[in-house]
Amino acid sequence: xxxxxxxxxxxxxxxxxxxxxxxxxxxxxKTMHLPGVEVDSxxxxxxxxxxxxxxxxxxxxxxxDRGGAEPFWLHRIYPSPKAASGSSFTTHSVSPGAVxxxxxxxxxxxxxxxxxxxxxxxxxxxxEELSDRARENLQQALEFVSSALLDGSLQEVEPPVDxxxxxxxx
Amino acid sequence: xSTPNTRRVVIEPLTRVEGHGKVTLLLDENNRVEQARxxxxxxxxxxxxxxxxxxxxxxxxxxxxxxxxxxxxxxxAAKAVDGIVGAEKLTPTGEKMRRLMHYGQMYQSHxxxxxxxxxxxxxxxxxxxxxxxxxxxxIAEYPELAVQGVMMRKFGQEIIKATAGKKVxxxxxxxxxxxxxxSIEERDALLADMxxxxxxxxxxxxxxxxxxxxNLDEVAGFGSxxxxxxxxxxxxxxxxxxxxxxxxxxxxxxxxxxxxxxxDYLDVIAEEVRPWTYMKxxxxxxxxxxxxxxxxxxxxxINTCDFIDTPEADAARQDFLSLTDGKPSNVTMAYxxxxxxxALHSAEKIQQLLHDEDLQGDDLVADSGERRDEYVAILEAPxxxxxxxxxxxxxxxVTMANLIVSTTCNNEAMNRTVQKxxxxxxxxxxxxxxxxxxxxxVGIRAYDPCLSCATHALGxxxxxxxxxxxxxxxLDRLARPE
Numbered sequence: 160x161x162x163x164x165x166x167x168x169x170x171x172x173x174x175x176x177x178x179x180x181x182x183x184x185x186x187x188x189k190t191m192h193l194p195g196v197e198v199d200s201x202x203x204x205x206x207x208x209x210x211x212x213x214x215x216x217x218x219x220x221x222x223x224d225r226g227g228a229e230p231f232w233l234h235r236i237y238p239s240p241k242a243a244s245g246s247s248f249t250t251h252s253v254s255p256g257a258v259x260x261x262x263x264x265x266x267x268x269x270x271x272x273x274x275x276x277x278x279x280x281x282x283x284x285x286x287e288e289l290s291d292r293a294r295e296n297l298q299q300a301l302e303f304v305s306s307a308l309l310d311g312s313l314q315e316v317e318p319p320v321d322x323x324x325x326x327x328x329x
Numbered sequence: 330x331s332t333p334n335t336r337r338v339v340i341e342p343l344t345r346v347e348g349h350g351k352v353t354l355l356l357d358e359n360n361r362v363e364q365a366r367x368x369x370x371x372x373x374x375x376x377x378x379x380x381x382x383x384x385x386x387x388x389x390x391x392x393x394x395x396x397x398x399x400x401x402x403x404x405x406a407a408k409a410v411d412g413i414v415g416a417e418k419l420t421p422t423g424e425k426m427r428r429l430m431h432y433g434q435m436y437q438s439h440x441x442x443x444x445x446x447x448x449x450x451x452x453x454x455x456x457x458x459x460x461x462x463x464x465x466x467x468i469a470e471y472p473e474l475a476v477q478g479v480m481m482r483k484f485g486q487e488i489i490k491a492t493a494g495k496k497v498x499x500x501x502x503x504x505x506x507x508x509x510x511x512s513i514e515e516r517d518a519l520l521a522d523m524x525x526x527x528x529x530x531x532x533x534x535x536x537x538x539x540x541x542x543x544n545l546d547e548v549a550g551f552g553s554x555x556x557x558x559x560x561x562x563x564x565x566x567x568x569x570x571x572x573x574x575x576x577x578x579x580x581x582x583x584x585x586x587x588x589x590x591x592x593d594y595l596d597v598i599a600e601e602v603r604p605w606t607y608m609k610x611x612x613x614x615x616x617x618x619x620x621x622x623x624x625x626x627x628x629x630x631i632n633t634c635d636f637i638d639t640p641e642a643d644a645a646r647q648d649f650l651s652l653t654d655g656k657p658s659n660v661t662m663a664y665x666x667x668x669x670x671x672a673l674h675s676a677e678k679i680q681q682l683l684h685d686e687d688l689q690g691d692d693l694v695a696d697s698g699e700r701r702d703e704y705v706a707i708l709e710a711p712x713x714x715x716x717x718x719x720x721x722x723x724x725x726x727v728t729m730a731n732l733i734v735s736t737t738c739n740n741e742a743m744n745r746t747v748q749k750x751x752x753x754x755x756x757x758x759x760x761x762x763x764x765x766x767x768x769x770x771v772g773i774r775a776y777d778p779c780l781s782c783a784t785h786a787l788g789x790x791x792x793x794x795x796x797x798x799x800x801x802x803x804l805d806r807l808a809r810p811e
Contacts, residue, residue: 173498174393201496202399206445206464207483240465253445257464264468265476285378285393 162216162270164195165308169221170204176286177279177293180223184277187301193308204253209261213268219304219313220255223293224276230296231277233304233316238263273313275300352769354751360759365748367740367773368606376730384413384721388502391717394732400434400489400499401710405717407502408572408706413721415698416505422690423506429682430492430501431571431708436526436675437485438711439627439668442777443533444478447665450771451540455547459767474536477529481672484519484526488679491515506694513689520683527641527680530673534645537666542652548662552746552772555580555659557613557621558629559738560714561707564588566635568674570709576633577613577623582657585613591707594716600733610741611733622741625713626776627667632657639681642674661746664775710735712777736778746772 167188169181185200199211204220212218224232239256255274263269277300279293289297307313351368379390387406392399404427411417419427449462452471460466468475486496491511493499501507541548557580561573575589575597586597600609601618612621623629631650637643649666652658658667682688705718713735720729736743750772754765 172393174390205482206441206479207486210479210483260465261468261475261479264465265472265479285375287393 165217166215167198167219169200176281180277181221184221213262213266217271219273221275223279228317229278231300233275236274362752409717410504412704416695420692421687426507432675432678433485433488437482439672440481511688530676533669537669552661552750557623558632559623560630560633568634568637591705624742625738628664631667639677645670
């Protein structure tokens with residue numbers, strides 16, 4: 160199977176304020192109709208995404224970040240068996256590293272993968288609006304990433320000094 | 330409340346940003362487990378969020394509650410709104426499209442739980458090293474099984490997309506019906522995978538059954554205890570995951586309530602409040618709070634129904650119950666076997682529906698009837714019985730909402746499971762071992778709890794276990810390696 164171009168996959172709950180940054184980013188990017196770029200979104204990353212991203216040459220995961228660099232950061236990520244091997248109580252979510260591991264192990268594919276973390280601030284209540292600061296961060300991330308996707312020149316942006324301990328798979 | 334002679338052992342899995350769950354073990358002066366408390370950060374403030382909103386927005390609004398089972402909330406709210414507009418009798422196309430969506434949800438949820446979370450415990454055993462007892466271990470040793478799990482989940486998600494319109498905040502179910510039918514193209518795409526899905530579902534039932542039978546000595550008492558069981562059933566006593574009346578039985582199968590209309594749920598169910606948690610403890614009023622708590626979900630549903638109206642799943646149900654001479658099973662770990670029987674049932678139902686021409690019908694919405702200002706809807710979500718109760722005013726605005734989710738129904742049972750497991754493991758030495766932590770996880774997983782479906786931002790932390798004395802001093806800490 161010939162791999163398709165780039166998949167941008169945003170996730171989060173649009174009903175939980177800034178947790179909806181990922182889907183909001185995906186929705187905005189979709190309206191740009193960038194050539195070679197497909198866009199999808201979901202409530203959370205899950206195991207079937209391993210099958211979906213296997214069909215692409217490149218994938219950009221997009222999620223809200225509670226405590227990282229402002230306004231956003233972007234860095235390369237790789238399959239992480241350690242992230243996929245963690246023990247959990249529930250089936251609520253799977254990390255990007257774990258999804259990439261399943262893509263590699265189960266579907267023999269290893270797309271170039273990036274994780275975009277857009278800084279959010281409000282997560283603790285119900286609401287369908289992003290905070291003003293989160294919306295500004297999203298706009299900056301959107302301008303940078305859409306331009307980079309057009310140029311085919313994604314590059315790391317302010318990667319955390321240490322891999323974020325709170326982001327499994329990194 | 331802890332007494333002066335109890336000590337606390339805290340097991341705190343900070344796996345999501347809202348804190349998720351935390352286990353506190355209260356020890357007596359002899360370091361024996363006196364009580365287990367599973368703290369769950371339940372959704373709060375949701376009633377406030379939806380008060381004042383137009384009731385017809387409810388099927389979409391309630392999906393904000395949960396990222397793992399939004400379809401269950403979507404459909405339960407839609408059923409409630411049907412009642413408010415007096416259109417609870419749907420058209421064949423409306424009813425069958427909603428049922429297809431529901432079975433797709435059930436199928437993907439059960440597949441996800443079984444293959445991603447439960448199968449490592451079952452395939453490698455509770456005591457296998459945690460480095461191996463995970464999905465990567467399954468991929469390494471059972472790669473075909475791992476692919477099946479992924480593709481089963483994906484199949485269910487495709488059904489949801491075809492019926493609800495999209496994966497996030499679907500809009501398929503609307504007051505009195507549905508907003509689209511299933512096109513021939515969508516139907517054929519799903520049918521192309523149907524035989525595989527049935528075959529893999531049969532395989533999953535066999536894995537769960539074989540595991541249970543081969544390890545019966547170990548699993549029979551593991552976190553197990555007699556309990557009541559509750560679900561909705563059809564008027565003929567059949568398992569019906571989408572619609573029906575309430576039935577509860579005791580641990581021996583004797584009826585407690587039967588064919589109770591959802592509108593009367595408050596006549597038979599009450600919720601107890603305890604000071605140490607926001608989460609309530611539902612119980613059957615006729616039995617009382619001490620003995621009236623009950624279990625819900627796959628195990629309860631297999632126990633309460635008289636039969637399953639699809640042949641392969643019903644044969645599997647009879648096989649399941651033959652282990653207890655036709656009486657209810659009270660084995661906590663049997664939830665997994667029951668869950669896979671339901672996955673097979675869902676696959677059979679999906680196959681039936683995909684061959685039903687009503688799905689291509691154009692009569693999508695029933696005529697409205699007498700407007701009501703209050704309505705209760707109940708359905709069986711993957712994890713158990715789900716209640717949505719709403720009141721609306723003359724301006725069509727929501728004035729009251731009461732939601733009882735399945736994890737709340739299983740609250741007491743999960744606490745008892747943790748207590749049983751911890752009591753068996755801690756015998757005088759106030760120490761949290763890796764083995765105890767593993768076993769508590771295995772016990773809680775059996776229920777597939779929904780722990781505060783909430784935000785999903787980057788912010789995950791490893792599982793952490795802390796031992797605290799009664800003065801609040803930390804004595805020990807055990808954390809999952811990052």
